[in-house]
Amino acid sequence: MLDLLEVPLKDSCIQYRRLDGTMSIAAREKAIKDFNMLPEVTVMIMSLKAASLGLNLVVACHVLLLDLWWNPTTEDQAIDRAHRIGQTHPVTVSRLMVRDTVEDRILALQEKKREMVASAFGEDESGNRQTRLTVEDLNYLFNV
Incomplete structure (x- = not known):
């Protein structure tokens, strides 16, 4: 799914970062740092399992779930990456199915x-x- 999402993002010249289980720790840390620190990076695409780990993405205010997981707590944890202490904006969560x-x-x-x-x-x-x-x-x- 992430590969499919990258095509229109690249075509639209939207600055984004990707986070998934195939990346090295250094590459993951760079993607997270870029998303949190660079204002031109407006989109972060992540696999659900990678997004459910202890990340702090309070710069995000929209969460779009594309791959559902049978265990709802996995999705809840992914949503909570944006819904953390320090979040100053309302967080909108949408699910595409x-x-x-x-x-x-x-x-x-x-x-x-x-x-x-x-x-x-x-x-x-x-x-x-x-x-x-x-x-x-x-x-x-x-x-x-």
């Missing part, structure tokens, strides 16, 4: 995982306090 594709099903799986976590921590889907698991919850959890 195609309906009735595997991405659509991944999104449904993410929602199911979020609901399970909320339930385990004592909240139902509407955010109300829940003090115990229901029979439906147990049946779902144990595949009965």
